Amino acid sequence: MKKQIQELLLQSLAILESKEIIPASNDLVIKIENSRGSEHGDFASNIAMTLAKTAKTNPRQLAQNIIDQLPESDVLERVEIAGPGFINFYLKQNAHQATVVEILKNGHQYGNSKVGANTPTLIEFVSANPTGPLHIGHGRGAAYGAAVASLLKKTGFDVSCEYYINDAGRQMDILAISVWLRYLQHIGTEIPFPENAYQGDYIIDIAIKLHEEHTDKFVLPTDSIMPLFEEEEPELKIDGLIKYCIDNLGEKNYRMVFDAGLDSILVTIKNDLVDFGVEFNHWFSERSLVEDNTVNQCIAKLIENDWVYEKDGAQWFRSCKLGDEKDRVLIRENGQATYFASDIAYHLSKVERGFEKIIDVWGADHHGYIARVKAAMEALELSPEKLEILLVQFATLYRGKEKLQMSTRSGEFITLKQLQGEVGKDAARFFYIMRKSEQHLDFDLELAKSESNDNPVYYIQYAHARICSVFRQLPEKGINYQQAEALKNVSSLNEPHEIKLLATLARYPDVIENAAITYEPHQLAYYLKDLANDFHTYYNANQFIVDDNVIRNARLTLIEATKQVIQNGLSLLGVNAPEVM
């Protein structure tokens, strides 16, 4: 609808340009807004005010000129000038009523758009280190990333979802020796467990399973291990244990212990995400980038183009020259590549796989990392503007007033699975999405659990269930409803609440498009609350199942359309639309 009005305005302005009332310009942006209240019509444009200055005339006069040249249209009832020079557009009733037909015709396709033009798009999210189960913080990234992906799919982007598995690096080695030490303890070895190793009970489960499958294969003499615990500095102690373990178990056996931890945790993560309604197209392994030499090739290319120098025995990337605040290490003094080095390779892979739009969803604590990744892409001539990094602020969990802590290493955290078990998938998904991603999120368990109107999820779902309930009663009352037949009656939808509801329903495609291109799924959440509110108000004001065939049929099509839009919207957020509550 907005586009139709835009087109009309464009034609009018072209005429004014040809008459030299306004100067010609190529980059004219015509903004059409949904009016706030009905007294300002259905849509409004401020075009006259923005053009008044260059046209050297007053806005109201210019607005009149624009209206005079406006072509005939079968959707517009009338057009008025208001306030300082707004042009307000009033739609004909049947233009409103037509949205019901459009929604029911398109069904779950209603709201789809093609702005994405099939752009190959990769969105990477969650990507939590596989060192423990997903916790409450990861949940936000999961819910947000999944919602953005759904929105982009709806708007015509060719979207692929990916999880980057950090299966290389020191954190994983710490996981491996955590498993190994628990394994030794499990078979009765008296041995301490460092406080900075992974404390969670899930490590013990992995160790038990490891022992079941391999019995005593990984046992080493306790006497030779004990001296390592004399190291005072905790991190050095860990490093000593890792080195000892690799040297004495041998590369192959160490890898078995390592993989036992990795695989088991990965399975847990995958299952938890599936339960949460979040699925990925690819699980991309960091280790694979090392093993297939992509990392080395990347570094070689950087060296070739003089982006690398040596200092203190390490290899440094000149990121400073490309906008970062300091240079970054690619290869450490000990010869090992940094996480950053594999991340460069990872982004190279993303570009080489043909993605035009590359989205990374990161926790806000990674913001300092943006400059160096962009710098690396620049250095490798990978068009950094393809990369869009979306930061998600932290989620803090509350139970009423009590703040709950979380830390993977200490093992004290609420897992995503526990959260879901407690508040349910729908409330969890919706609460995560409800807040703007750059806002800190205080997730209150009590509120999410409350089955009351404090809880917007139930408010929206209730609207859907109420509509379903109405339709369930038709056969009981012996009423015949045929959608196709009933649609012929929509012209009787003239009650104020009906017009309001129609206008809100008509907004849906705009909401989807805007939420998608701004990566703001919360806009959809708020829209659905509005829609539910319009429906509940209508429900209280007007009876749907009435004796008059024409009115009843018209109303039933309207609420059926409402049901469809609620369903469409909720499904994009990963929330169910229950038929009964």
Place this chain on the structure above:
RNA sequence: GCCCUGGUAGCUCAGCUGGAUAGAGCGUCCCCCUCCUAAGGGGAAGGCCAGAGGUUCGAAUCCUCUUCAGGGCACCA
């Protein structure tokens, strides 16, 4: 010190990328089921949009400074 985010009703937050009287939920106060689910609806009260400058026809929205809160500034990932 530098870099991100935030500061809007008593509380939790929206505010459609610069527009017309600043919105919603909760809380408070009043009203609405002989009627399709009251997990609902209607109404009232409640605001110097953190503060100060600036940009312009017009600012909660853009720019600068100040201030408060959270986070980040590794040869960790």
